[in-house]
Each structure stands twice: as structure tokens, then as C-alpha cells.
Amino acid sequence: MWSRRERAQSDDLIDRPGSVRMDHRKDIAEGAKVKRSIAVLLLVALVGCVGLLAAAETLKIGICKIVEHPALDAVEQGVIDTLTAAGYAEGVDVEYLIASAQGDFGTAISIAQNYQSQNVDLVVAIATPTAQAAFEVFRGTDVPIIYGAVTDPVGAELVPNATDPSGNENVTGVSDMIPVAAHLQLLKDLGSDIATIGIVYNPGEANSAILTDMALAAAPSVGVEIVTATADTTANVPLAAQSLIGRVDAYYVTTDNTVVSAIDSVLAASVEAEVPFLMADPTSLAQATLAAGFDYYEHGLTVGQIVLDVLSGVGTDEIPVTYQPTAQVHLNLDIAAEIGFEFPAAVIDQSSTVLYGGAVWEKQNP
């Protein structure tokens, strides 16, 4: 079980650059010195009291995400639910500091620095830039950083090696990498006439660019051709999707935040082109012909499990990059009917849920 570490005194702060330990009393004194206005003084005093009371017994976990987004929100919820289920009652055993950078990269750094000054025991960083910011701020400390929704933790230089964790510093976590080659194969299995696959993506998104590169690399071995259309903003997604009409036999969208925000326009284009559309995120099944991959809430549960492992004393240098297990296929029969498409029997056998008549049906004995 997790036990609270004794805190180092703040006296050595100046001698150790990058040190994060601060004494709460000093904290309050300094805050008051800087702010003169009565209102802020009151706030500082209030926070100080709350902080002192809370610090005495509860575990403090800082959660930060780069922006509000259904997938990232689901990860956050999954982490909290895992901890709650494991007996960490919110407000009693654990206190969550939750922040979103609201898309501002400077704020992402400020959030990590704020967590540092509040002496959090652990940081959960959701998405690549927030994980990098947290790592930079907590560099060389013993505060563990657990990342989630990072597609390529090695490319982002959070960890040196995906399989060998021995070189990890105070960071580990879960990758949201999806099996792109398997998805291309799934599309190919939909019909012998599927030879060209269109991908709509934002080249400015780190995760999406990696996944698209992987698709381009895997295409020859799967035996399909890839045509890409790029959209740098949500507003440009409809045009990008429409530009592929008549040029592709199927649409494929990975976990691209920009495109997912405008996924209905990709669906509309695929319906107009009367071709199937595979979405790599089952939460969007209602807006696709079929979906494969994992739910981001499940991803959050996996991240939460890593948090529990670290809290129970497993070192971050003992946990390799964890990959989200994913094998399920979900079919949207309503959309298939609309475009006059019939799923082959093999794909139906593979599926775990289908959407039919507006309702989701789960396979009883898969």
C-alpha cells in the first residue's frame, strides 16, 4: 500500500536548482508579502488553511490536460474512477487538482509549475504537450508523472525505450497507439473492390501525423493504396473529406482531434461517395460505417491502473510503455444500409457490437 513520504524541508531550496519542495508556512508568508490587496490576502489565508489541513493526511494528485475534448475528458474520468474503485475516496484519501490548459501551451507549463508549488504527490498528464511540460518542470524530482493519450512516448522523448523501462526517469504511462495496419486490413476485408483508402488528418497533430505515417508505411504490405487529405482546422475538414469523393473506396480516420471534432462531415462525404468509413474510435460509432479500437474511458482505466501500481511502490523505471489492448470491431448497420453496403460474414463474426435501428446491440456469446 501507499504511504505518505516524509517531506524534505524547504531550507535547501536555494541550493538545489529545480528543487520542488516548499514548506507551506513559508508559502503563505511569501504569498502575502507579494500581494497587497485585502481580497487576495484573504484568499491566500483561506487556501493556506485548506492546504495545511489537506496536506496532513490526503494524497495530492495533479491532473492536467491540454484542452477540453471528449476523449481527454474520458481519460481523466477513467483515472479518477479507477482510483475510487481501488478505495481512494475523493476528498478523504486523495485530493485531485484538475486543470486544463485550454489549448494554451504557456498555460500547460504554468499548470505543471503550480502543481510543483503545491507539492503534489503524483501528476497525471493527458496528451503529449502536457506530458512534456510536466516532465520538464518535474525533471530530476521523485514526483512520478503518469502520462495518458500520448501516441508515441519515445518520439516525444518522455521515455528512452518503449520496451525496456530501466532508463525511465520519474515518468511512465500508457500509449494510445492504435493498430493502424490491422485497421487497413479490416478495410481491405470489407470487399475485394477496396483498393484505395482515403485518410483525412491534421498534419499539425503529433499523434495523427505518426498514425498517418504508419498507415502509409503499412499500406504496401496490406496491399492497399493511401490517399490523404489534410485539414489544419476543424473548419477545413468538410472540404478535405469532400476532396476524396470519387477517388477512394473507403474512408479512414484515426484518433485525430481536429477531424473527430468535425466527424459528421467525413461521414457525409462517405455517404455521398457511397463507400464505407472506418473510425478508429468506437465512441464515434454513430458517425461511421464501422469503428475499431478502444474507448478513451477504457484508456483512462488503464492509466489509472498504472497510477495504482506506482502508488503501491512500483518504480517508474520498472513499468514499460503500456499499450491499450484493442481488438474489438463495431458495426453501424444503419449507415451501411443507407449507402447500400453489406458487411461480409467474416467481419460480422469479428464484431462485438452493432448499431441497428438507432440502438446498440452487443453480441451475447462472442
Add this chain to the structure above:
Amino acid sequence: MGLLWIHAVEQGLAYGIAALGVFLTYRVLDFPDLTVDGSFVTGAAIASVLLVQAGFDPFTVLVLAFVAGAIAGTITGLLNTQLGITNLLAGVLTMIMLYSINLRIMGRPNLSLLRVATATRVVEAVWSPLGAFAVLAFIGLLTFAIKLLLDGFLRTELGFALRATGDSESMIIAQGVNTKTMKILGLALSNGLVALSGALVAQYSGFADVGMGLGTIVTGLAAVIIGGTLIRSRRVGWMTLSVLLGSLVYRIAVILALRYGYVVGFEASDLKMITSLLVVLALVVPYLRERRMKKVSSC
């Protein structure tokens, strides 16, 4: 908490260099330039690529980032003065172009600097006697050196011509100054500063990301306007100082919102609203005080 204030000042000054750039176009040249959202990233991109792939010195890359930003500004200037595209649109077009160019420079959307010797990390090691103040000292010295250089430039004959171009274009044309050249020069300088700021922020943050420039114009304008309210002066030295002060106020507002927002029941999603409200407060307090003073004196 003390450390947090230091960080707020570090960031305020680092972004303050970009705000000086915005000041140069928006206030001095009277040219609302949106190129900065792109050139901020260009600076970060150039610096990161040179650091990671070419093993450049982390301080040299700041200078090279300035040059890259100046080129971006020149493009906006040429679009505006030579091809007759309106100032807003010229900036927007260059900004959009830079999105693709920045991706080309970096080769990918996110470039990590977590495992190279960045300027902040070198300074931390070399100036270790300063402890937690080392990075602050470095960013502070750099920012004030740039501020003083800019002040000096604006007091030269060329600087006066630049200021006059913004104040009264027709008059300065009559004086025989080529205002087109002045605009290009101003835009180049401005975007050079913005790119330098981007290169510094990337090294400070430990990564460059193609999305990191979003909102540079907004925070830059906020700094210029907040500063202008806090220090009202027509003297160059005070004006540039006010911009840096405005940038500081903005970052401190972010930190205050993060640190104390939840006490008064705000949620994570309310952050931008709290930041804005704190900035409103910073603007309104001196205004109200001044109004009260006027009332008192008129009695």
C-alpha cells in the same frame, strides 16, 4: 509558492519579448499584424531543429530564430506594400503559409527538447550559485537587453522615421521617407522578436509544437494594452517597459487563476474566464482610482 512567482515572472518576461514585437507593429507602426501566431512557432521550430539535429549552441539559435522571424515579417511586408494586400489579410496569409513551413522545418508536428542542452538548462548549470533565480536572471537580462536595444533603435533617425510612419504617414512621405521600406523594416524587426521569444519559450518548455503559436497575437495585444493602462507615457523607454509589465500581469493572472481559482468555486474549464476577469481587474483599478482622483480635485 515563492518558486511559482519566480516562474510567473520568467514566463512573463519570455513572452514579453513577443509582446515587444506586437508593440512595434500595433502601437508604433499602427499595423495590426497577425503573422506573429506563425512566426512565434517559426522561431521555436528553427531553434529546435538546429538544437536537436545540428547540435547548435542554444544561445546562437536564438539569434538564428530572430533572423527566420524577420524573414517571415518581410514576407508580410512585401505582400502589403508591393502587392497591395491589406495589412490584416497580408498577416493572415503569411501566418497560414507559416503553418506549412513550420511543419516542413520541424519535419513533424512536435519536436522534443527534453534531452538536449537547452539555454535554460545550461544557465541552470552554469549559474548554479543563483539557485532558483538562475533562469530568471538569464531571461531577465536577455529581455531587458532587447528592450534597451529596441529603445535605442527607436531613438535613432531610422527609428524616428519608423515611428512617424505609424503616426502620420502622409507627413513623413512629404519628408522624403519611403514608408514602404519603413513598414517592411518594422514588420521584420517585430516578427524577429516574436520568433526569438518562441525559440526561448520552446527551450524553457522542453518542446516545440506546431500549435504553440496559437493566441500569440491575443496575449501580445493584451500585454500592450494592459501595460499602456498601467504606465501612461509617450516616452519610448516607459512604453516598452509597460509592455513587459503588461506581459507579467497577464502571466500572473494565469498563475493566480490556476492557484486560487478553485477556492472560489471555479472549475478547470473556467480558466480563460478567470484570466480575463483578472486582467479586467488590473485595467479597471487604475482607471477607477484616476476617476476618483479627478472627482476629488474637481470638488
